[in-house]
Amino acid sequence: MTAPGLYALVGVALFCMSLHAVIVTESPLRKVLAVNVMSSGVFLVLVALARRAPGTLPDPVPHAMVITGIVVAVSATALAIVLINRLRADGEGL
Amino acid sequence: MSDGRAGTLRRLSHAALVLLITLIFVGLALTVIALPPDAAGLSDDVNTELARSGIRNPVSATLLDFRSYDTLLEIAVLLLAVVAIRSIRRGGLPTIRTGDEILAFFGRVLIPVMILIAGYLLMAGLDASGGAFQAGAILAAAGVLLILAGPGVPLRDEALPIRIGLAVGLCAFVAVGVAGMLVANAFLDYPQRGASDVMLLLEVGVTVSVALALVDMFVGVLRRRESGSTTRATDRKEQ
Numbered sequence: 001m002t003a004p005g006l007y008a009l010v011g012v013a014l015f016c017m018s019l020h021a022v023i024v025t026e027s028p029l030r031k032v033l034a035v036n037v038m039s040s041g042v043f044l045v046l047v048a049l050a051r052r053a054p055g056t057l058p059d060p061v062p063h064a065m066v067i068t069g070i071v072v073a074v075s076a077t078a079l080a081i082v083l084i085n086r087l088r089a090d091g092e093g094l
Numbered sequence: 095m096s097d098g099r100a101g102t103l104r105r106l107s108h109a110a111l112v113l114l115i116t117l118i119f120v121g122l123a124l125t126v127i128a129l130p131p132d133a134a135g136l137s138d139d140v141n142t143e144l145a146r147s148g149i150r151n152p153v154s155a156t157l158l159d160f161r162s163y164d165t166l167l168e169i170a171v172l173l174l175a176v177v178a179i180r181s182i183r184r185g186g187l188p189t190i191r192t193g194d195e196i197l198a199f200f201g202r203v204l205i206p207v208m209i210l211i212a213g214y215l216l217m218a219g220l221d222a223s224g225g226a227f228q229a230g231a232i233l234a235a236a237g238v239l240l241i242l243a244g245p246g247v248p249l250r251d252e253a254l255p256i257r258i259g260l261a262v263g264l265c266a267f268v269a270v271g272v273a274g275m276l277v278a279n280a281f282l283d284y285p286q287r288g289a290s291d292v293m294l295l296l297e298v299g300v301t302v303s304v305a306l307a308l309v310d311m312f313v314g315v316l317r318r319r320e321s322g323s324t325t326r327a328t329d330r331k332e333q
Binding site: 016054058 | 108111112115116118119122123126127129130131132133135136137140152153155156157160161164165168171172174175176178179182183184185225304307311312314317
């Protein structure tokens with residue numbers, strides 16, 4: 001098992017654990033946190049698999065995709081938290 | 095757990111869920127292990143095209159040249175999220191008055207350094223490690239620190255310079271894209287000469303927009319404290 005493969009497996013494990021958390025937890029904030037951990041797992045897989053060829057520079061395309069993904073994940077998280085705030089403010093019993 | 099049957103059903107469905115997720119994990123893990131160990135992916139393509147892009151950082155070249163349409167849409171998503179947050183959130187912006195001496199001290203020391211580092215990352219991003227998103231994230235952190243450590247003035251997000259700054263990244267991308275249609279062959283196509291200047295222009299716009307959007311999101315997520323109940327108290331009520 002190479003080091004990038006190990007990192008990729010850790011990313012897969014993070015993804016699966018947070019998939020469980022997204023389904024099982026009831027608090028919406030925890031669901032948002034779980035989705036964040038999930039996306040971190042995906043990013044870890046992408047960045048790890050970008051460096052499979054030993055001795056060369058990593059593949060820049062997955063890195064660019066991860067940078068894009070991080071920004072989109074932050075946007076989605078902020079939007080989700082504002083939606084949760086709004087539901088609470090409207091008394092939806094969350 | 096009071097009702098025996100419902101509890102059993104719940105445990106059974108949870109066990110089925112755990113089994114399903116374990117299967118997903120095993121499947122994904124086997125896929126990752128089965129991948130060829132020495133695949134170079136798109137590295138070779140990027141490296142052969144890098145000389146034509148006019149810059150030397152392959153990630154920046156991917157973001158701003160080879161896959162610039164992705165980056166355009168990403169900036170659009172960021173702006174869209176800010177607009178949605180501003181539309182959904184209730185009430186005015188809170189006035190943050192932490193009065194924290196340590197934050198104020200760190201703000202005085204760190205914010206100038208952060209602005210300097212952001213500027214360096216922005217300028218270095220075309221040829222070395224760095225780039226617009228990294229610079230924007232550090233600028234945004236400086237902005238958040240400024241708000242937390244600042245003098246506690248009421249926050250205003252409707253000011254025209256802030257709105258223009260939020261949109262400048264997307265506007266720069268669209269303008270460059272349309273100019274590419276006129277000057278070169280296609281949308282977001284750059285002429286060979288001056289491509290690095292065009293990309294630097296895009297980087298500046300993206301940095302400003304990313305920084306302002308992140309600070310705007312931070313402020314938009316905050317809730318105004320209602321009289322008598324703090325944010326912490328409402329969080330506890332949820333459990």
